[in-house]
Amino acid sequence: MIALGFEGARVMRHDGWDDGPLAMAQGRIVDGDAPRVDLSGYDILPGIVDIHGDGFERHMAPRRGALRERASGIVACAAELAANGITTAMLAQFWSWEGGMRGPEFATEVFASVQAVAPTVPVDLRLQLRLETHFLDSFADAEAAIDRWGIRQVVFNDHLQHDRIAAGRKPQRLTGQALKSGRSPEAHLAMMTALHDRRAEVPAALDAICARLAAKGVNLGSHDDRTANDRAIWRARGARLSEFPETAAAARAAGGAGDGIVLGAPNVVRGASHAGNIAAADLIAAGLCDALASDYHYPAPARAAWRCVELGLLSEAAAWRLISDGPARLLGLHDRGRIAPGLRADLAILDRRTRRVAATIAGGRIAWMSGDIASRFIARG
Structure with missing residues (x-):
C-alpha cells in the first residue's frame, strides 16, 4: 500500500x-x-464490484484436461479482473450434478486455489457457491464446503429440463453436456431422470438448508426466477437476492418487495439476452436493477455502464453505481463501492x-x- x-x-x-x-x-x-x-x-x-462472474473458468481449464495448475489460473484471472477495473470479484462456482467444471470435485479445486492465491493479489477475490436445487444427496457435502472455505454467498439454480424429461423427450444438448461431465449420454440422462423423479423432496430440503445457511449469516439468492411466485418462494426461504430474473413479472415482484436484483452486463452490451429472456436494458429503464454482473465476460460491466448512458437510461453516476455501490451494498460490503x-x-x-x-x-x-x-x-x- x-x-x-x-x-x-x-x-x-x-x-x-x-x-x-x-x-x-x-x-x-x-x-x-x-x-x-x-x-x-x-x-x-x-x-468495480463484480457480484457474479464465472469467467475464471477459462483460466482454470483453458482446454479440458490440458492443465492442472489451478492456482496459476486464479493468478491470471486476478490480472484480467484488474485490467478491467474490477477490484472485488465474486467468483461464482457451481456445485452441481452436471459434473465436469460444474461438479463438486472441480469446485473444491477452485475453492482451494482461491484460498491460496487471494492473499497474494491486490484484487479482493471472494467465492459464491451455486447449488443445484435437485442435487439432494450432495447437500451435506456442499454445506461442509461452505463452512470449510468460509463461503458467504450461496445462489440456487435448477438446470434440469423438467418439461422435456416429464414428456419423455431427450433434453437439449444432452450429448455435449454428457461429454463434459465424463458420462455417456445414456448415463447422464438416467441420472437427470432420477433427480427429476425426486422433485417432491426438493422444497422441504431447500427450506432446511436455507434456514441453516441463513442462521450462519450466509447471503442467499435465487437464479433465473420466472414468475412472481418463484420469487415469493425464495424470499420466504430468506433468499433476498434475485439473480438474472427471466421475466418482467419476476423482476417486479423482487423490486416491489425490496429484494436485490442482479442483471447481466453482457445482456446490456448485446442489447438482448443470449437465452431469449427479457432484455436487461428494459428492466433498467423500469428501475428494476440494483447491480450489473460480469456473468461470463469481465470487460462487460464497465462497457454496460457506459451503454446505459449511451441509451439515455441513466446518468453517468447512476450507471456506474450499478457496478460499484449497488453490488457492494447487496453483498454487505459497506467499506467500498x-x-x-x-x-x-x-x-x-x-x-x-x-x-x-x-x-x-x-x-x-x-x-x-x-x-x-x-x-x-x-x-x-
Missing part, C-alpha cells in the same frame, strides 16, 4: 463528477495530503478519451497499469 494523491483528474463521487484532489494512505481514501500524481486527461471512478474518506482505496482510472482502463488500484495497491499513465506515476518523484 502506498500513500499517494491525485490531481487534475475528474473524480466520480456518489452523485457525480468533481475535480478536487484525491488522496489515499494505508489502503483507504483520506482527507490528508500526499505526494501527488498529475492525472489530467484521466477519470477516477470507484473500483464509493469514493469517500475512510473507505477502501479501490479505484478504476480511465482514459477520458477512450474510456479504457489505464490503471486499477485495489485496497491501496496497484493492481494494473498500462501505457502512458505509468510515466505519470514515475514522474511524481
Whole structure:
C-alpha cells in the first residue's frame, strides 16, 4: 500500500463528477495530503464490484484436461479482473450434478486455489457457491464446503429440463453436456431422470438448508426466477437476492418487495439476452436493477455502464453505481463501492478519451497499469 494523491483528474463521487484532489494512505481514501500524481486527461471512478462472474473458468481449464495448475489460473484471472477495473470479484462456482467444471470435485479445486492465491493479489477475490436445487444427496457435502472455505454467498439454480424429461423427450444438448461431465449420454440422462423423479423432496430440503445457511449469516439468492411466485418462494426461504430474473413479472415482484436484483452486463452490451429472456436494458429503464454482473465476460460491466448512458437510461453516476455501490451494498460490503474518506482505496482510472482502463488500484495497491499513465506515476518523484 502506498500513500499517494491525485490531481487534475475528474473524480466520480456518489452523485457525480468533481475535480478536487484525491488522496489515499494505508489502503483507504483520506482527507490528508500526499505526494501527488498529475492525472489530467484521466477519470477516477470507484473500483468495480463484480457480484457474479464465472469467467475464471477459462483460466482454470483453458482446454479440458490440458492443465492442472489451478492456482496459476486464479493468478491470471486476478490480472484480467484488474485490467478491467474490477477490484472485488465474486467468483461464482457451481456445485452441481452436471459434473465436469460444474461438479463438486472441480469446485473444491477452485475453492482451494482461491484460498491460496487471494492473499497474494491486490484484487479482493471472494467465492459464491451455486447449488443445484435437485442435487439432494450432495447437500451435506456442499454445506461442509461452505463452512470449510468460509463461503458467504450461496445462489440456487435448477438446470434440469423438467418439461422435456416429464414428456419423455431427450433434453437439449444432452450429448455435449454428457461429454463434459465424463458420462455417456445414456448415463447422464438416467441420472437427470432420477433427480427429476425426486422433485417432491426438493422444497422441504431447500427450506432446511436455507434456514441453516441463513442462521450462519450466509447471503442467499435465487437464479433465473420466472414468475412472481418463484420469487415469493425464495424470499420466504430468506433468499433476498434475485439473480438474472427471466421475466418482467419476476423482476417486479423482487423490486416491489425490496429484494436485490442482479442483471447481466453482457445482456446490456448485446442489447438482448443470449437465452431469449427479457432484455436487461428494459428492466433498467423500469428501475428494476440494483447491480450489473460480469456473468461470463469481465470487460462487460464497465462497457454496460457506459451503454446505459449511451441509451439515455441513466446518468453517468447512476450507471456506474450499478457496478460499484449497488453490488457492494447487496453483498454487505459497506467499506467500498464509493469514493469517500475512510473507505477502501479501490479505484478504476480511465482514459477520458477512450474510456479504457489505464490503471486499477485495489485496497491501496496497484493492481494494473498500462501505457502512458505509468510515466505519470514515475514522474511524481
